[in-house]
Amino acid sequence: MLGEFEYLVVSTAARLGNNAYGAAIKQEIERTAKRSCSIGALYTTIDRLESKGLIETWMGEATAARGGRAKRMVRITGKGAREAAAFYRTVTRATRGLSWEVK
């Protein structure tokens, strides 16, 4: 089963679609999860997910904003989508009927 940060990476990459690459995923995670995301954590997680066959990566084109450097594009595989769905169902089941409002 996916870990919490792995799920964040997979779901963010799925949301970004064709525009999913390192810097974009990092900024999107920081925006949506309201937490800092280091490049080190992101790339080791991407490597791990790729070795599990949950995502696939390839070299993208270079842009001026990156100083003419290439991107590492990310795409979710079918297996990755199934694992993310399983994680989501598990968390939903586990929290059904619970209220986390702090009294």
Next chain:
Amino acid sequence: MNRLVQFTALALEPREREIVPGDLAECGLSDLRAFSEVLALIARRQVLIWTSWRPWFALICVGGISGFYLSLMFRGLRSRMFVQMSAWQRYGVHYNVGVASFRDDVIQICCLAAAIFCWTAVIASVLRRFSGRALWLTGLFFYVVIHVSAAVWALLSGAIVIRANPPWWTAFGPVLPPDLASACLLVFLFVIPILCGVFGKFPAMIPVTILCTIVAALLGEYHAHDLERLSGGAFPPAHWTAIVAPYVLVSWPVFLARSRQRRRGLNSAVDQPRSCE
């Protein structure tokens, strides 16, 4: 993106050397923050490497054990060689060690030097295969073990008694730049074979190394029996296992490389398609 980040990124995988600085530039991080992010990524990569048994095997078994016995062999060779060299340089004569003849002594020195060259090259090759991207650390450890361990062992066993220099100097002094003759010996017996082992492919060298090991071990055994004969039995030789053991412990990576080579040969023979007749 400053040059420090670019330079630090060289420690990453080749394709990441472009991707990571690009991502950091796009995120608009400060130079200091970008530098710390790259360092953190390098640290994570190194930690991941060390979760495998292979670099530990390279560090302890190959670099540590073989490096230690290589260091002992080198120390013995260096002392015998420099006795002959200094006698010739100062007095124009060879030094009669009283045990073996000059000719035998030169033959033993040459065989041991050839064996040390081959052992170092093969050990460096095995170290590279098992270390992967941790090679810089296992290689550094191997270098330190080669230069320091024999001196530390001599200190601990009481073979060297410190009178003038502090112990740390005697132990770590060999790491510092030595005199010219020692430097030449280090270059020919360690630097060149290490470079050959790390960057070259030399399957043909393994049989030569095995031959050198056998000859060096036989000459060591012969030297021990010669000492007993000439001393009239005052210095009986150690048991043959004690004489041969250092040669086994320094050369076992050679046999490991040989077995891996044979296994690869068998696998490639199996993988090759058979021709239809």
